[in-house]
Amino acid sequence: MNDAQQKVFAALDHFRIELPSWGFANTGTRFGKFIQPGAATNIAEKFADAGMVNKLTGVAPTVALHVLWDLPKGEGSVNEIRQLEQQHGIRSGSINPNLFQDQVYKFGSLCNPDPSVRKQATDHMIESVQIAKALGSRDISLWLSDGANYPGTQSIQRRIGWLTEALAATHAELATDQRLLVEYKPFEPAFYFTDLADWGMAYTMAKQAGPQAVVLVDTGHHALGTNIEQIVAWLLHLGALGGFHFNDRKFADDDLTLGSIDPYQVFRIFHEIHAHTASGGRSDIAYMIDQSHNLKGKMEAMVQTVATAQELYARAALVDQAKLSELQDACALVEAEELFRNAFFTDVRPLVQAWRSSKGLPADPLVALKESGYVDTISRERAAKNASSGGSYA
Numbered sequence: 001m002n003d004a005q006q007k008v009f010a011a012l013d014h015f016r017i018e019l020p021s022w023g024f025a026n027t028g029t030r031f032g033k034f035i036q037p038g039a040a041t042n043i044a045e046k047f048a049d050a051g052m053v054n055k056l057t058g059v060a061p062t063v064a065l066h067v068l069w070d071l072p073k074g075e076g077s078v079n080e081i082r083q084l085e086q087q088h089g090i091r092s093g094s095i096n097p098n099l100f101q102d103q104v105y106k107f108g109s110l111c112n113p114d115p116s117v118r119k120q121a122t123d124h125m126i127e128s129v130q131i132a133k134a135l136g137s138r139d140i141s142l143w144l145s146d147g148a149n150y151p152g153t154q155s156i157q158r159r160i161g162w163l164t165e166a167l168a169a170t171h172a173e174l175a176t177d178q179r180l181l182v183e184y185k186p187f188e189p190a191f192y193f194t195d196l197a198d199w200g201m202a203y204t205m206a207k208q209a210g211p212q213a214v215v216l217v218d219t220g221h222h223a224l225g226t227n228i229e230q231i232v233a234w235l236l237h238l239g240a241l242g243g244f245h246f247n248d249r250k251f252a253d254d255d256l257t258l259g260s261i262d263p264y265q266v267f268r269i270f271h272e273i274h275a276h277t278a279s280g281g282r283s284d285i286a287y288m289i290d291q292s293h294n295l296k297g298k299m300e301a302m303v304q305t306v307a308t309a310q311e312l313y314a315r316a317a318l319v320d321q322a323k324l325s326e327l328q329d330a331c332a333l334v335e336a337e338e339l340f341r342n343a344f345f346t347d348v349r350p351l352v353q354a355w356r357s358s359k360g361l362p363a364d365p366l367v368a369l370k371e372s373g374y375v376d377t378i379s380r381e382r383a384a385k386n387a388s389s390g391g392s393y394a
């Protein structure tokens, strides 16, 4: 094995990525949904699809669950999920509370001025922790949609206090090996402010909630031009990088396929993580996908994403960290930049394929998906089933 092959194989050996249950369901924009005949319309189909992606790629052994969508009976749904885990050889991953769908959350959930609504939302957080415990899931992954649309209409400062209390109450319920991941987002659905708008707010909230709360970076949740890898570097430095929601975008939170618009950014993020490890730093990062495929086939998009993540993780692993440090310290700008760029421009696909073959996996999972006929089968079967059950594609 040459040096590059060794680096790529070592990197891929420990790289795993989590699939979102909602990435297999019909989703759309505020202008409507285009229904895909093969989209999953229940939890069994989501598990089947996620299991298939894991079978093809070998590196996606967990699926993120959304409490209201996937566990409508709360802890009462746990047994069904357990069975599906067995059946499809895939485990439950992060548990995502839902604090945005209930009508009572119109003016906020954990930050609502009404104490009874805050209590309902906090109880849901605590129930999500219990569900995670029952499923053996480590991470509770909070995305808070709270915010306001117009200046002066809500107290930014009082809402900080309410959120602090709610997250402390949630943290108090965590088992010692569980984590609370705190996601941030600058806008949408609220457009004047969101209560957790950036990584500084998420970090501060996590810190105040307790030692098991850390920050989740969704790559689509930044103002255009934000240097995301610098945020990643800071969170690594602070020991507070809990995980990612991967997706790509051109304009806002577009939830496009990872690396489809800007693969260099993903490479730069992975580079910071490799650099941290190379300098003796420790981290425990949950790599998760958070995408919504309105036009593209969902199975294909998910397989593409897993493969792209592997390729960019492997390319970043090619950077000679010791050499780069030397060049940086010597301020050898062009040499340092070229070393960095050379890794990015290396086509690692043959090595990634060789790694897959060495594990008994299909060399090209996208081709294997096509050859399997899986998408045709689910499209036929689910379209027929949905037509006979009254045409609801949910």
Ligand code: AOS
Residues within 6 Å of the ligand: 022, 096, 143, 183, 185, 218, 245, 253, 290
């Ligand atoms: C919303 O923009 C966030 O990215 C959420 O993490 C995620 O999309 C949601 O929880 C799935 O509905």
Ligand code: ZN
Residues within 6 Å of the ligand: none
């Ligand atoms: Zn318009």
Ligand code: ZN
Residues within 6 Å of the ligand: 143, 183, 218, 245, 290
């Ligand atoms: Zn997200």
Ligand code: ZN
Residues within 6 Å of the ligand: 218, 220, 221, 253, 290
């Ligand atoms: Zn998002």
